[in-house]
Amino acid sequence: MKEYDVVAMGELLVDFTENGVSAQMNPIFEGNPGGAPCNVLSMLQKLGCKTAFIGKVGRDSFGKMLRDVVAQQGIDIKNLIMDEKVPTTLAFVQTAPDGDRSFSFYRNPGADMMLGTGDVDVSLLQNTRLFHFGSLSMTARGIEAATKLAISEAKKAKALISFDPNLRPPLWDSLDAAKEKIAYGISQCHILKISDDEIDFFTGTTDIDDGVSKIQKKYHTPLIFATMGKRGSRAYHNGIRVECEPFLNENTIETTGAGDTFMACVLQGILKYGLDGLDTQKLYHMLEFANAASSIITTRKGALKVMPEERDVWNFIREKKG
Numbered sequence: 001m002k003e004y005d006v007v008a009m010g011e012l013l014v015d016f017t018e019n020g021v022s023a024q025m026n027p028i029f030e031g032n033p034g035g036a037p038c039n040v041l042s043m044l045q046k047l048g049c050k051t052a053f054i055g056k057v058g059r060d061s062f063g064k065m066l067r068d069v070v071a072q073q074g075i076d077i078k079n080l081i082m083d084e085k086v087p088t089t090l091a092f093v094q095t096a097p098d099g100d101r102s103f104s105f106y107r108n109p110g111a112d113m114m115l116g117t118g119d120v121d122v123s124l125l126q127n128t129r130l131f132h133f134g135s136l137s138m139t140a141r142g143i144e145a146a147t148k149l150a151i152s153e154a155k156k157a158k159a160l161i162s163f164d165p166n167l168r169p170p171l172w173d174s175l176d177a178a179k180e181k182i183a184y185g186i187s188q189c190h191i192l193k194i195s196d197d198e199i200d201f202f203t204g205t206t207d208i209d210d211g212v213s214k215i216q217k218k219y220h221t222p223l224i225f226a227t228m229g230k231r232g233s234r235a236y237h238n239g240i241r242v243e244c245e246p247f248l249n250e251n252t253i254e255t256t257g258a259g260d261t262f263m264a265c266v267l268q269g270i271l272k273y274g275l276d277g278l279d280t281q282k283l284y285h286m287l288e289f290a291n292a293a294s295s296i297i298t299t300r301k302g303a304l305k306v307m308p309e310e311r312d313v314w315n316f317i318r319e320k321k322g
Contacts, residue, residue, distance in 0.1 A: 002159075003127040004076070005049035005271055008037035009120075009150050010137040011112040012055045012070065012080070013089035014062050015256060017301050029092060031062070032302025033069045035112070036134050036166045036260050043264030043293065043307040045074045049271065052076035052124050054150065058088035058111040069305060079121040083111040095254045105170055113140040117149045125153035129271060132263075134166040138181040151188050160270065163189035164263055165198045175201075186219045191270060193225045193263045212236050222275055225266055225287075227259055233291055235266075235283040242280055244287035247295035247320055257303020258294040264307075265290035292317045 015034035022028055041051040053075050057063030059082040066088065071077050089110025094102050107113065115137075125131060131154035138144040154161060163185040172178040182202055186192055192215070194202070199211035208226050215221060216236065224236040232246040269286035270278070293313045300306040308316075 002129045002157075003050070004052050004124065004129070006041060006044050006130045006132055006267060007052045007054065007124045007128040007154070008041050008132040009054040009115075009147060010037035010134050011035040011089060011110075012038050012053070012057055012066050013091055013107075013110065013112065014066065015091050015093050015302060017093045017254060017256065018095050019301060030301055031065075032256075033066050033304040034091065034256070034302060035089075035304070036136070036164060037132060038070055038075065039257050039260035039303045039307075040132055040164075040264045040267070041075045042070075042073045042304045043261050044268060046307045047264065047268040047310055049268060050076075052079065052128070054079045054115070054120060054124060054146075056081045056083050056111045056115045056119065058083050058086055060087050062088035062090065063111065073304065076124075079119075079124055081115070081119055083114050086111045086114050089113075093254070093256055103168060103170065105168070107171060109140065112137075113143050115146045116142045117146050120146050120149055120153075122149075122153045125150055125159070126157045128154065128157070128159050130160040130162060130267060132162045132164075132267065133185070134164045135178065135182050135185055136166060136168060136171060138184070139171050144181070155188075160191060160275070161189045162191035162193070162263070162267060164193045164259065165195075165202070166259070167198050167201060186215060186221060189221060190275065191223045191225075191267070192221050193227065193259065193266070195259060196226065196228045196231075199226060208234060209241070223270070223278070225262070227262055229255075233262065233287050235287055237275075237278055237283060240280055240283065242283040242287060244284055244291055247292050247316070249295045249299055252295075252298040254301065255298050257297050260303060261297045261307065262290040262294045265293050265313075288317065289313060292320070
């Protein structure tokens, strides 16, 4: 028995999302706790999993706020380190009318980039069923080395490895470097979640099935989830292809955290059934639940603090299906 269901490593930051205008007609930004790995852990906590986070924030007001919020979600923060010199990473999120968004980052450097191999508590990785990471923990040498150490330790402990590229072009010196690190992440994982835009970027095709086939042939990834926004999602496993329709939501205000919510939901299903226990029916129900939870989060500002309760997701599915 392992102490943790999921341990994640990576960025923890403040997402400043647009929230109206002032009396002087200036845009107002709301500081929402964010960062893909902790968003995933927050939703997993809602689903009854025990989680822990490995990362760094600045010893500033933003870092202290993030530390407190993450702890309030029930995530173990004993390996969340406060950097004495480098400030917490900030992201400003501009939202389009359809809920899609673009990012401007203040991270040159940011505290999350300062995590090194000596900062990693390997006991967490030796005592988890699954280790999750993304490509942003490979944008600087120090945290890249820490990420590779974490993967190695988790694999030694027979943990499953999950990876979400979570491509953010402004944070890379070059897109070639981004592609190289994403390739490394895919080569290490048992479970890959990848968006339609990322499939196009990484494989050069907008055809989801063709792109996934290219990844499978080169990396032999056991389980791939493809998210397609308003077109739903697909799962590919052991020659099985399963597709699930989306839950389009008229109350959508922004899509920040939707992919992270989806990731958490399918990881919970994998923890429940195991990779070898998945079949067409189980994969479909996992996709359906993940699509529904992702739809709910698009109606809320931010993600980490406002993940839906499991019962709310089931109620939403019943309501939409009549």
